Amino acid sequence: MSGGRTVAAVRDVSFTLAAGQCLALVGESGCGKSVLASALLGLLPGNAQVRGAVHTDGRELLAADEDVLAREVRGRRIGLIPQSPAGHLTPVRTVRSQLAETVRELTGVRGSGLPDAVAAAAARAAFPSDHLDRYPHELSGGLAQRAATALALVGDAPLLIADEPTTGLDRELVDRTVDELRRHADDGRGLLVITHDLSAAARIADRVAVMYAGRVVELADAKGFFGSPGPRHPYAAGLLAALPEREFTPIPGMPPELDALPEGCAFAPRCGRASAACARRPELTDGLACHHALDPAHA
Numbered sequence: 001m002s003g004g005r006t007v008a009a010v011r012d013v014s015f016t017l018a019a020g021q022c023l024a025l026v027g028e029s030g031c032g033k034s035v036l037a038s039a040l041l042g043l044l045p046g047n048a049q050v051r052g053a054v055h056t057d058g059r060e061l062l063a064a065d066e067d068v069l070a071r072e073v074r075g076r077r078i079g080l081i082p083q084s085p086a087g088h089l090t091p092v093r094t095v096r097s098q099l100a101e102t103v104r105e106l107t108g109v110r111g112s113g114l115p116d117a118v119a120a121a122a123a124r125a126a127f128p129s130d131h132l133d134r135y136p137h138e139l140s141g142g143l144a145q146r147a148a149t150a151l152a153l154v155g156d157a158p159l160l161i162a163d164e165p166t167t168g169l170d171r172e173l174v175d176r177t178v179d180e181l182r183r184h185a186d187d188g189r190g191l192l193v194i195t196h197d198l199s200a201a202a203r204i205a206d207r208v209a210v211m212y213a214g215r216v217v218e219l220a221d222a223k224g225f226f227g228s229p230g231p232r233h234p235y236a237a238g239l240l241a242a243l244p245e246r247e248f249t250p251i252p253g254m255p256p257e258l259d260a261l262p263e264g265c266a267f268a269p270r271c272g273r274a275s276a277a278c279a280r281r282p283e284l285t286d287g288l289a290c291h292h293a294l295d296p297a298h299a
């Protein structure tokens with residue numbers, strides 16, 4: 001998209017997310033997770049081309065007008081915890097004033113009830129009350145993350161997209177945040193969590209989508225994926241094997257450049273199971289895009 005190049009950052013992605021469910025979207029840096037999140041919310045830059053359909057509440061979002069998205073969808077129907085919270089907070093206003101405005105707008109609470117509602121909103125994301133009068137530039141990365149999370153939770157939107165919601169948090173806060181997000185789903189709402197943190201994904205998700213080079217290569221139940229029988233796509237198996245608490249074996253090689261993708265399976269150059277068949281791109285079928293899927297039951 002820059003310098004006249006066209007980058008196919010996300011292709012052929014299709015999934016459903018039911019109320020009460022959490023889907024974790026995982027994959028290496030640059031595979032297209034955040035571009036997908038931005039596309040769902042109509043937040044891609046003006047020169048981006050998006051095709052397809054996004055249905056929520058019986059409404060198609062990709063064709064919706066910007067003012068409809070801004071007025072009725074973002075925050076109200078779909079909440080977003082952005083990947084770069086610092087850039088998302090308004091720099092000239094304190095956290096308290098931003099939270100108060102969002103609480104007023106999305107919950108209708110005003111007047112004497114407002115201070116308590118603001119305090120409660122901050123507490124949900126473990127944002128310390130004695131930091132509420134700070135400006136965004138006075139916050140550490142972890143505090144900015146918690147402020148952005150507090151803002152995103154206010155509307156209790158039917159769908160919440162959390163893009164790397166645990167960045168910059170220590171382990172205890174990661175667990176707290178994950179549990180708060182999980183509650184969002186348990187209350188009957190949808191949750192799409194984008195994360196590098198596979199142990200956070202295992203803790204929170206009902207289903208997992210593994211992305212590689214702009215495509216979903218495996219879509220599976222989280223329990224079977226992280227436990228038994230385990231992942232079926234060799235890339236997904238490699239991601240899990242790279243974890244320190246597992247084999248600690250990194251996947252050899254690097255992901256491909258998105259403007260120079262091979263015709264066939266994009267993972268084949270790094271895959272120990274690749275064969276001539278992989279010159280033909282595998283379609284996602286029954287939750288799997290691979291010609292040589294692992295069959296854990298017979299491994």
Ligand SMILES: Nc1ncnc2c1ncn2[C@@H]1O[C@H](COP(=O)(O)OP(=O)(O)OP(=O)(O)O)[C@@H](O)[C@H]1O
Nearest residue numbers: 001002007009028029030031032033034035036258
């Ligand atoms: N505006 C843009 N112009 C050109 N390329 C872009 C643009 N936005 C994103 N990309 C490219 O799209 C690809 C996917 O980026 P994206 O941010 O979605 O990755 P990601 O999976 O979220 O990675 P990370 O885990 O690091 O956040 C990257 O190769 C990125 O360079």
Ligand code: NI
Nearest residue numbers: 033034035083
């Ligand atoms: Ni990202």
